[in-house]
Amino acid sequence: MLMYSSGYSSDMRMCDLVCDRYPVLQVMSRFGIALGFGDKTIAEVCAENKVDTETFLAVVGMSVNRSGGVELSGAVAVRSLLSYLHNSHSYFLGFRLPAIRRKLIGAVDCSLSDVSFAIMRYFDEYAAEVDRHMAYEEKSVFPYVEALLAGEKKADYSIDVFRRQHDQVEARLHELKNIIIKYYPSGGTNELNGVLYDIFTCEEELASHNAVENELFIPAVERLAADGPGEARQEPLSAREREIIVCVVKGLTNKEIADCLCISTHTVITHRRNIASKLQIHSAAGLTIYAIVNKLVELSEIKDSISDTSA
Known part of the structure; x- marks a missing residue:
């Protein structure tokens, strides 16, 4: 039975995990795990969806505690984590940020306020920055890791390059949130408050995403580069x-x-x-x-x- 510091084990029912910590829904979606799993355990649901259970529990543990990732990195399957991060990019770029932009357009009237126009411009610049950041991972980092998994080691790249270039992409979102709170003209609407709530949530999600990359992904890839892919680890029985x-x-x-x-x-x-x-x-x-x-x-x-x- 797999047990992590979060208190969740592989023999726990997945439905109980979701009800106890609903943010786990985001973790599930990024691993490609759909709802409708009945009373099956975490291990059973992961096996059916071809997701490494230890990797799933490690990411859940990080989303709960936001710490201890480096210690857990030795247990994760890099390929499962790679799929998780790729799906995270699709979530932020294809859904989360466009949804916030649509709500922001409805909440601020750019024709009536220079501040509103500046806020929209700031958001678009931020979204473009996130796009560049994640495109770099897709074009440079992920192919490097795929090559490592195939037993090839590229001399012209190292995961340490990614570590040095790994900007905290949620930082400017934090700044935007404070600008709206402090400087948007009085008479704010429910729509604007709703957008602010989404920005707060997105900021937390991006922080969690960065933590997974920094504390799970990078150490695991460093270990893979040093030791090679080795044999596929057999998932333990429940x-x-x-x-x-x-x-x-x-x-x-x-x-x-x-x-x-x-x-x-x-x-x-x-x-x-x-x-x-x-x-x-x-x-x-x-x-x-x-x-x-x-x-x-x-x-x-x-x-x-x-x-x-x-x-």
Whole structure:
């Protein structure tokens, strides 16, 4: 069972995590995890969406505590984190900033106030700056990391270059927020207050994005550059998955496993699919060997089922 300082574990239900910390919805969307997962655990939902569970929990932990990322960076899968950051760029550039701009246009009247015109210009310059920053990552940083994952090391680039050039893109948004609060002419509307609320939220989201890059992504890439891609890490089994393996090697059918563990047959099938994906073992005989080697069962416990199968 994976457990982080945030207090969340891989065996926790994903729906409980979302209800406890609703900002996790943003983390889920950037990993490509959709709603509708029922009562499945975090590990089950991640496995179904081909997301590394440890990476997901590390990012969640950072969004909760905003600290400890460097310590967690050794546990993350760089490819999963790369996908997360790419989707984050799409979110900010394709949705979040354009949505704020549309609301800002509705809240300030540029024809009536020079301040309004200046605010819109400031925002457009800021959005262009964010676009340049993220375009650099897409064109220079991410291809470098993809090459590292493929076992190629480019001598003409280093992640340290990115570290030195990594501007805090939320800083100017903080400045814009203060300008509107302090200097926009009196008679502000609900629309303007609503835009300010969105700017506050976006500032926090960008700060979290930068923290993930600084404390998770950069250290993980440095480790990848030093050690090479190595072998793909096998995602650990959940406690429930280990229980199901024991039932399988004892010869129980899916229906019997469901009755024994008080879950549905559909859930058993989903667990077995996840087990096969994690272990790359698709037969009961293979699971039997795995269970014995990993001391999930004793040989004496499964002799009868082996005899029955042989007969």
